[in-house]
């Protein structure tokens with residue numbers, strides 16, 4: 142996968158943000174974008190830069206138009222964020238992607254942007270063009286991701302699922318510089334890249350889907366999102382393994398081996414089990430196409446040796 146894919150998707154999905162936006166573009170005199178570090182010949186708008194300062198006293202930096210985009214306010218697409226009062230002047234501040242605290246987003250292979258917002262932000266921005274186009278919701282980002290996956294919006298017809306890549310933003314937050322420094326697209330559920338203002342981390346959603354399937358078979362569906370059920374596993378993932386609690390857990394689960402085999406291997410993924418399963422379980426039957434079929438029940442004599 143090209144390291145540019147996520148940037149290309151974001152750039153294409155936000156074209157309207159840059160139309161008529163008031164900021165000056167110039168030919169840069171540095172070797173690469175100060176944010177994503179890509180060479181000026183490689184970025185989506187080659188050899189075009191915008192100036193950005195971090196805070197009032199920050200040094201001006203030359204960033205590519207893709208990295209600049211989350212900093213562009215839009216009255217038309219989002220709407221009024223708040224009024225800024227200084228002395229006798231009141232200035233309207235409009236919403237921007239790089240100021241969506243606690244909000245997520247998905248960019249599909251057709252370069253369509255969907256935003257998930259907390260209710261307060263949703264109420265502010267629902268009348269904007271993106272709101273009117275049905276691009277905003279108050280879902281959790283992962284719930285929106287799963288619903289788009291189920292609706293077929295993350296793979297193109299005739300292509301292998303997810304091959305073309307989508308972008309998953311877990312939290313736009315307010316640190317666009319960290320978000321844009323390394324933006325990654327996802328082409329497999331085994332490695333869903335969760336982009337956020339804290340950087341990018343992988344999530345093995347495939348293993349969590351398999352885990353969900355085992356939980357359903359073992360009739361443990363109602364335990365799936367319970368922190369207390371997973372405690373021996375999540376404690377161990379934090380390096381605080383409690384052997385007695387783990388043994389008790391093994392006694393409680395009807396087929397612990399099947400469940401342990403299905404679990405994601407990465408401790409960070411294991412810590413996220415309750416939260417991710419909360420969204421996965423109610424959608425499990427609709428996600429069947431993404432589950433690995435059960436291996437045939439044939440005897441494999443001698444396979445241990």
Ligand SMILES: [Zn+2]
Nearest residue numbers: 174177205208
């Ligand atoms: Zn850049």
